[in-house]
Amino acid sequence: MKKNIEAYVAAHGLALTKLCLSLTNNRHDAEDLYQTTWEKAIRNLRKYDDARPFEKWLFTICVNTYRDRVRRYDNKKILQFSTDEEQERFLSSVPDEEGDRDEYLALYSAVKKLKPSLREAVVLYYFRDYSVAELAEILNIPAGTVKSRLSAARAELRKELSDD
Amino acid sequence: MTDEKMDRMMKSYCNPQAEVFEYKPKKYRGLKAASVIAAALVLTVLGTLIIPSINKDSHNFVLTVNAASDRTENSQTGTIYSENFVYDNNMNQVDHYYVMDAEVMLGGDDIEDVSFRSLNGYGQFFVLYNPDPDDYHDDLGWWCDSEGNLAPDYVGWRTYDYDEYYNKAKIYPTNDWSKEYLYHIQYSAIDDDGYFLQPENATADRNDTIEIFVTFTNGDTLTKRLNVTYSDGVMSVEEIR
Numbered sequence: 001m002k003k004n005i006e007a008y009v010a011a012h013g014l015a016l017t018k019l020c021l022s023l024t025n026n027r028h029d030a031e032d033l034y035q036t037t038w039e040k041a042i043r044n045l046r047k048y049d050d051a052r053p054f055e056k057w058l059f060t061i062c063v064n065t066y067r068d069r070v071r072r073y074d075n076k077k078i079l080q081f082s083t084d085e086e087q088e089r090f091l092s093s094v095p096d097e098e099g100d101r102d103e104y105l106a107l108y109s110a111v112k113k114l115k116p117s118l119r120e121a122v123v124l125y126y127f128r129d130y131s132v133a134e135l136a137e138i139l140n141i142p143a144g145t146v147k148s149r150l151s152a153a154r155a156e157l158r159k160e161l162s163d164d
Numbered sequence: 165m166t167d168e169k170m171d172r173m174m175k176s177y178c179n180p181q182a183e184v185f186e187y188k189p190k191k192y193r194g195l196k197a198a199s200v201i202a203a204a205l206v207l208t209v210l211g212t213l214i215i216p217s218i219n220k221d222s223h224n225f226v227l228t229v230n231a232a233s234d235r236t237e238n239s240q241t242g243t244i245y246s247e248n249f250v251y252d253n254n255m256n257q258v259d260h261y262y263v264m265d266a267e268v269m270l271g272g273d274d275i276e277d278v279s280f281r282s283l284n285g286y287g288q289f290f291v292l293y294n295p296d297p298d299d300y301h302d303d304l305g306w307w308c309d310s311e312g313n314l315a316p317d318y319v320g321w322r323t324y325d326y327d328e329y330y331n332k333a334k335i336y337p338t339n340d341w342s343k344e345y346l347y348h349i350q351y352s353a354i355d356d357d358g359y360f361l362q363p364e365n366a367t368a369d370r371n372d373t374i375e376i377f378v379t380f381t382n383g384d385t386l387t388k389r390l391n392v393t394y395s396d397g398v399m400s401v402e403e404i405r
Contacts, residue, residue, distance in 0.1 A: 014184040022178045034185045093180040100173050103165075107173055126171075126178040154167075157174070161165045 005042055012055055019059060022123050023066050025090055025108065026081060033069065037062040060138050063120055070116045103161075110160035114153055121146060122153035225272040225378065227388060229401050263360045264353040265290075266392060266401040268374065274381045280349055282310040283373035286361075287392065290350040310354075349376070351392065353399060363397035370394055373404070 016037060020030035040061050041048075048057055081087035091104045111119060124135055132150075136143040270278065280289060289308040351374050353361035361370060372392040379385050389404040 009187050013187065014182070017182050017185045018179055020185075021180050021182055031185050035188060038187050090180065093182060095176045095179065095181060097176075098169075098172060100169070100176075103173065104177060107177055111177070122174070123178050126174040154170075157170060158165070158167070161170060 005045070008041070008054060008058075009038065012058055015055060016058060016062060019062055019124075019127055021090070021093075022127055023062075023120065025112075027086060027090070029069070033062065033065055036065050040065065056134065056138055059124070060140065063124070063139060066120065067116070106161060107157075110157050113160060114156060118149050118153035118156065121149040122157070125150055225270070225275070225386065227268065227270040227376075227403070229266060229268055229390070229403075262362055264363075264366060264399040266351040266374065266390065266399065268349045268351065268376065268390065270349075270376070270378070270388075272378075272380075275378060276381045277379040278349075278376065279312050280308075280374065280376045281312045282351065283375055284371070285310040286370050286372040287351045287353050287374070290352060291348065351401075353392070366394040366397045366399060368394055374401070 016034055017030070020033040020037070021027070024030045024033060037058065041058055044061075048054065081090065087105075087108075091101075091108065094101075094104050096104075111123075114122065121135060121139060124130060124138060128134075130138070132143050132146045135146045135150075139146065141149075268280075282288070288310055289312060291308055353366065353370060353372070355361045355365055355370075371394060374390040374392060376388040376390070377385065378388070391402050391404050393400050393402075
C-alpha cells in the first residue's frame with residue numbers, strides 16, 4: 001500500500017490542493033482540509049474501487065469533509081481570509097489572462113454568499129468541467145438536484161455581480 | 165457582467181495557482197515521536213465486535229465497549245490490541261508498534277455533557293466525533309490527556325481547529341449522529357514515557373480505572389467506572405458494578 005499512497009499523493013496532490021483552496025479560500029483551512037482528506041483516503045484505501053477514477057473518489061472525500069466542517073462551524077468561518085495579506089495572496093493567485101483582476105474580490109464576495117450546497121456544486125463544476133452526472137456522483141446527490149443547484153448558484157452569482 | 169465573463173472568471177477563480185501542499189501524516193505522539201505515522205490506521209485496525217449494552221437506566225443511557233474482532237472472541241471484555249505502522253515522509257515503513265485501546269461508546273436521549281479521566285493516569289484518550297453513523301471509519305477525533313483535558317500537543321498540526329471549537333475536553337453531540345451512540349471515547353494505554361504501552365510491558369502494575377461522568381439535561385449525574393486490567397500482555401476492560 002505504501003507505494004500506492006506515495007503515487008497517489010504525487011499524482012493528485014496538486015489537484016486536491018487547488019480544490020481545497022477553492023472551497024475554503026483560506027490557506028489555513030485549506031491545508032487542514034487537505035490533510036484530513038488524505039488521512040481519510042489512506043485510511044479507507046482498501047474501500048477504493050480502482051475501476052473508478054481515483055480523483056473523483058478523492059474529491060468525494062474532500063467534499064464530505066468540507067461539509068462536515070461547514071456543519072460544525074455553521075458556515076461562519078468558511079471562506080474567511082484571516083488577514084488582508086492572505087486575501088491579497090489568494091486573489092493574486094487566480095490566473096488572470098483577460099485583465100479581470102480588479103473584479104475577483106467581488107466574485108469572492110458573491111461566492112461567499114452562496115449557501116454551502118450551492119457553493120460546493122458550482123466550485124466543482126468550474127474546477128474540472130465535470131458533467132452533471134459526474135457531479136452527482138461526487139456530491140452524492142441526484143442529477144436533477146445538481147442541475148437545480150448549479151442553476152440557482154449561477155443565477156445568484158449573476159445577480160450579485162450585476163448588483164456590484 | 166456577461167455569462168461568458170462570469171464563466172471565465174469562475175473557472176480561473178476555482179483553479180488558483182498553488183504549490184502543492186505537503187502531506188503530513190499525523191504524529192502518533194506529538195510530544196516525543198521523531199517519526200510520523202498514518203495515525204488514522206489505528207482506527208482502521210480496530211475491530212467492530214460490539215459487546216452488548218451493559219447498562220440502561222431511566223435516562224435511556226447506553227454504554228458499550230468496542231473490542232477488536234481480530235483479537236478476542238471474549239464477549240465479556242473489551243480487549244483491543246492492534247498493530248500500527250510508522251512511515252517516514254517518503255512513505256517508507258520504518259517501524260511498527262502496538263496499541264492497546266478500549267473504546268467506550270455511550271449515548272442517550274438527554275445527555276448534556278460527558279467528561280472522563282484515567283484514575284491512575286496510565287492512559288490517554290482519543291475522542292471520536294462521527295458525523296456519519298453509517299460509516300464507522302468516517303470519523304474525526306482529538307487527543308485528551310489522562311485527566312480528560314484537551315491535549316493540543318498530541319495532535320500536532322490540527323490543534324488550532326479543535327482547540328478553538330472544542331475549547332474544553334467536553335464532547336458536544338451532533339444533531340445528525342445516531343442517538344444511540346453519540347460519544348466515542350477511546351482509552352489508549354501508555355507507558356511511563358508517554359508512548360503507547362507495548363505488550364511486553366502490559367503487566368498488572370499498569371491496571372487502571374476509567375471514570376466517566378455523565379450529566380443529563382435535568383441535572384442528574386451518573387458516574388461509570390471501567391476496570392482496565394492486563395494479563396499476558398492483553399488488556400481487558402470491564403464495567404465495575
